[in-house]
Amino acid sequence: MKNMKKERTTRPITMETVTICLCAFLCACQDFTDNTGFAVQGEDFKFGNDVIRLGFNEQEYESDVYASAPWRVKTNVDWLNMIMANGPGNGRYKMKAWANPSLVQREGTVTGWITAEHTWTQTVIQEGVGMKLNQSTFMVSISEQTLRIPFTTAVNYTCALPQNCDWLELKSQPSATPGEIKDLELEITVKKLTGGEERQAEITLNGANGISLPVQIVQSTKIVEKTDIDYLKDFYRNANGANWIKKWNLEAPLKTDAVNWPGVTVVNGRVTEIVFVTPNHIVGDITPLCHLSELVTLKFKHQKIAGIPEEIGMLKKLNTLWIIECAGKGAVPKSLADCKLLTALNLSNHPTATPAGFANSFTGNFGDLLKNEALRSIKIYLNAFTGTIPTLPLDDEGRPTIWKDLRELYIYNNPLSGGIPVGYGYLFDKGATGNISNCGLSGKIPEDLKRSAFYQRHRASLFLKGNSLYE
Structure with a gap:
């Protein structure tokens, strides 16, 4: 047989073939x-x-x-x-x-x-913890009294008193707003202790998120209840009293007495005013004075006051607070908002005549003062407040519903920001005076302010100076 040789046929490679092969190769190698x-x-x-x-x-x-x-x-x-x-x-x-x-x-x-x-x-x-107690144990005297329990919450809550406890009653339970942080205060009536030396009970704050905060209340004969004179003595001894120009006689009966208790006004045995507005070498902390529950007026000028303590919020009847040129410093506590009756606040410095070493340097957000809705006089000039001039809530006729009786707004020389909201023109038009120069403000002057006669008379010196405001 003849050897037969098979011939190969060579086909031309087309572009279509190359594309198909390339796609197959890429799919196989894809990783x-x-x-x-x-x-x-x-x-x-x-x-x-x-x-x-x-x-x-x-x-x-x-x-x-x-x-x-x-x-x-x-x-x-x-x-x-x-x-x-x-x-x-x-x-x-x-x-x-x-x-x-x-x-x-x-x-x-x-x-x-x-x-x-x-x-x-x-x-x-x-989820956040929801609630915090400022204090978890309270020691109280044997007399009947109202115990205030401060706490902070961002959740709804209930207060549970122990069963078979007839000496504690829930007097006030303020409501919370879920999602909003609120500083609240429970009020518990503690009845007089008779026929025993001590008793104790535990109440519980139960948050809607499941948290439970126990509060221990101990009523005992060992707790000596302080009176106004005790708090005055505490202040005197810790505020350089031995070197005061006008000293207190701590052994004298507590009454309005310019000789033995200079600067102190007493009504029905309770301190209602403390006023020292001339140099008296007072140096110290005013915390003891924050326990004077009937105090209406607290005025210091040319003393050396450490600052405003958190306890200031305990003065529920405080109407006037002056700490003028007292070397005060630090943040104004948010608890000042608890002084709901406060109408006059003066933390100022004199622009040219503050004695050396007596200048205040208070800080804080100016807008927080809006929580003191009754304010009629605000003088915080030449300090270090920040934030913006707060927006006033207005009624249907454009009249402010907060600070509606404001008569003095002197806030110049504080490093604020933002502009002047609508509503202040109404106050100036109704007789308010003020100075907001040198605050670093910006923006357009609102129409209601431009129309006020006070602005028109003082626009350059009290409003536009030191600001980036325009009309």
Whole structure:
């Protein structure tokens, strides 16, 4: 037989053939490589939940992950700690959340990925603790009295008194606004202790978020109830009393007496006024005076007062507060808002004649004073208040409903910001005076202010000077 040789037929390579082969090659080689070096055939990743909600306590939590390849997760906040942060495919990651000390919720993000080119995110929201007590134990004397328990809450709450406790009664329970941080005060009536030396009970504040705060109340014969004269003695001894020019006679009966109790006004055995407006070498802290529950007027000038203590809010009847050129410093406490009857506040310095070493340097947000709705006179000039001039709520006719009787607004030389809201023109038009120069304000003068006669007379010196305001 003859050897037969098979011939090959060579076909021309077309562009269509090249394209088909190239596509097939790319599909075959398609992969993703994660940062461990392993090739991943595609990416498919999903968290079991888009949002995780946690309670305020410290806790561990596991969350589902659905993935087609090895994955990892991480977080952007320091209050979440990843315990198990990777897996080979479908599985779970595990994290630990630290207790949230804040009253309100906080939020973090968990990010998952297979390769660095694609990431997925999950939101973690942890509830805030909701409520905090300023003090958890109260020691009271044997007399009948109203006990005030201050606390802060951002959740609704209830107050539970112990069963079979007939010497405590809930007198006042102010309402909360969920999501809004409020400083509140429970009022508990404590009845007189007779026939025993001591008794105690525990009441509980129960938040709607599940938190419970116990408050211990102890009534004992060992607790000596202080009177006004005791608080005056405390102030005197801690405020350089031995070196005062006009001294108090601590052994004299407490009454209005310019010789033995200079600067003090007493009505029905209770201190209603303390006034020292000429140099008297007073140096110290006014905290003891904040326990004088009938105090209406507190005036100091050219003394050296450490500042305004948080306890100022205890003076529910305070009408006038002056700390003028007293070397006072620090933030004005938010508790000043509890002085609901306050009409006159003067923390000022003289622009040219403040004695050396006596200049005040108070700080705080000027807008917080709007909570003192009854204010008629505000003099805080030449200090270090910040914030904006607060917007006044107006009625249907454009008249302010807060600070509606304001007659003096002297706030010049404070580093404020923003502009002048509508409403102040009405006050100036009704007889108010003021000076807001050198405050760094900006923006357009509102029409109601431009129309007031006081502005027209003093626009350059009391309004435009030291500001970036325009008409």
